Amino acid sequence: xxEIEKPVRVTSGTLSVIVSPPEFAxxxxxxxxxxxxxxxxxxxxxxxxxxSFSRLNINFTVRRAxxxxxxxxxxxxxxxxxVFIESTFEEAEELNEVLFLGMRDISRRGSIVIxxxxxxxxxxxxxxxxxDRMIIVRKVNGxxxxxxxxxxxxxHNHQNMTLGDFHG
Numbered sequence: 001x002x003e004i005e006k007p008v009r010v011t012s013g014t015l016s017v018i019v020s021p022p023e024f025a026x027x028x029x030x031x032x033x034x035x036x037x038x039x040x041x042x043x044x045x046x047x048x049x050x051x052s053f054s055r056l057n058i059n060f061t062v063r064r065a066x067x068x069x070x071x072x073x074x075x076x077x078x079x080x081x082x083v084f085i086e087s088t089f090e091e092a093e094e095l096n097e098v099l100f101l102g103m104r105d106i107s108r109r110g111s112i113v114i115x116x117x118x119x120x121x122x123x124x125x126x127x128x129x130x131x132d133r134m135i136i137v138r139k140v141n142g143x144x145x146x147x148x149x150x151x152x153x154x155x156h157n158h159q160n161m162t163l164g165d166f167h168g
Contacts, residue, residue, distance in 0.1 A: 010114065010133075012081070015107040017128035018116045020137030022048040024144055025086075025116050032082055032112075033058055040080040042071065047086055048118050068095045075102045082112040087123060096126045103127070 010016050010028075018025065026049055032039060039060035043050065050062065061080065065071035071085070083106055107113040115131070117124050128134035136147045144155045 010112050012110050012112055013107055014132040015104050015113045015115070015127075016133040016135060017124060017131045018114055018135045018137070019120050019124055019128075020116070020118070020135070020144075021139045022052065022118055023139070024137045025049050025118075026052050028114070029053075029060075029084060030056075030058070033060065036081050038081040040074075040078055040083045041086070042074055042083065043086040049086060049116075068099055071099060072102050075106055078106050078111065080111060082114070085113070085115045087115055087117045087121075093122065096123055099123070100127050100130055104131075107132070 018028070029039070029041075029049070037059070041050070041060055041062045042065050043062070044064065044066055063074050065074055075083070083103075085103070103113050103115060115124070115127055120136075133149055135149075138145045140154070146153045146155060
């Protein structure tokens, strides 16, 4: 089980879609690496997250997928405990289902699969509607508001509060 400041738990065998600021995704990855070492990070032409790891002493596998077909190829060979896919591009609509099925297949073999993007697009929306979980995060007042399958939690200074607690 993977936790980020306690409200977001990602378990093995699940496909989760996360739309969040890059800082939140970085915390998620660092939290995972505290307990496990088998992480495959997949991104396209550029990454909003990878540069933030440059000065840290951490170790995980990085692969680049410039096309949907390259992503499918990488997914076929994936044998990691966690597969983190940073999607910074809008996929061709006709390939959405094929990519979703490829990611879901990896998760059903026991891996944690996270499809991440800093912005919502058609591919993220399609995959989110069909995945096990959809998590949307916004940065607010020095913390994060996390919407996780209908529940909202505010995280500030490593403390969890409901929005009712936050608003008083």
